[in-house]
């Protein structure tokens with residue numbers, strides 16, 4: 001059982017509301033301890049609750065026995081509780097405490113207030129708080145050289161921003177995944193090769209920067225982790241060796257910024273248009289030849305596609321083809337993708353997973369595989385975003401876009417009025 005806890009606290013003077021004074025103030029970091037005054041006899045001494053803050057390191061003492069009017073602990077599992085004293089007429093509103101520590105602390109306080117014997121517990125005498133006890137917990141840490149890397153010390157557990165660069169980190173330190181509050185993780189300029197699924201433990205991660213590492217392959221299951229799918233808003237994978245963006249990346253519901261410059265990408269996932277919140281996209285210095293049709297559904301504010309391998313399209317072009325009945329595999333695959341049924345290599349052969357991943361999206365929204373025809377056109381960059389720069393040094397402002405048509409009906413419609421398809 002602990003005699004001391006750290007939390008945030010707000011003191012409310014119950015006399016104040018009647019005097020028409022706004023009650024409560026800003027909560028501050030506090031150390032609470034239960035103990036006896038130093039000079040008092042250890043057997044006879046009265047127990048006190050001592051409250052130390054950064055402004056008041058020596059602490060304010062509240063007598064405990066027969067002086068705790070009530071303990072409000074309905075939200076104890078959220079680390080919140082209120083202790084109401086009789087004299088002075090004050091309420092200590094505690095929050096952001098460790099729930100388990102708070103439970104133990106309040107149990108002890110309750111016992112002491114009833115005058116029950118708690119001597120079995122080794123109570124220390126009350127001493128002023130050390131700086132460590134009341135300082136705001138460290139929420140940001142930046143390590144920019146190997147010699148500063150914490151090898152023996154652990155990372156501060158309350159970290160929200162962590163930046164580690166130029167440390168030649170090859171495997172992401174597993175201790176990082178223990179940091180439950182982490183929101184912003186910047187590991188640029190290391191030598192990371194793989195992204196583990198333990199990322200699932202970082203339930204608050206919003207921004208992930210992996211610029212300038214050695215990543216070649218992105219595991220598709222990473223993008224299906226609930227925390228990635230719902231929380232991730234910025235992903236920077238620039239300056240790696242990535243050849244393919246998995247289609248599952250398009251399931252990141254809150255992705256606003258995606259940077260994939262300086263990689264070896266040959267294409268975007270056909271469903272890229274599903275990234276409804278995407279505003280900033282940069283994919284310069286890759287090997288992209290054409291953009292998929294769903295790219296037109298993006299509502300970007302900034303787009304950079306400089307230095308890719310875009311093909312020249314002089315005139316719009318529709319493939320002529322004899323339609324045949326689609327294969328059984330294609331029929332099944334179309335249904336799986338249409339109904340967004342989840343699939344993984346756990347229940348399907350890897351070959352079939354890749355087949356399903358390769359689905360093309362027709363203008364009508366349907367999916368198709370081999371059984372489709374292509375239409376190719378060239379569009380102005382302004383179609384995609386108001387803020388664009390040329391794709392090459394010659395100032396070219398057009399890009400090729402590839403459309404797949406899933407059925408003879410869609411093909412007929414397209415033939416009748418191609419302009420309806422290209423906005």
Ligand SMILES: [Zn+2]
Nearest residue numbers: 362364406410
């Ligand atoms: Zn169609």
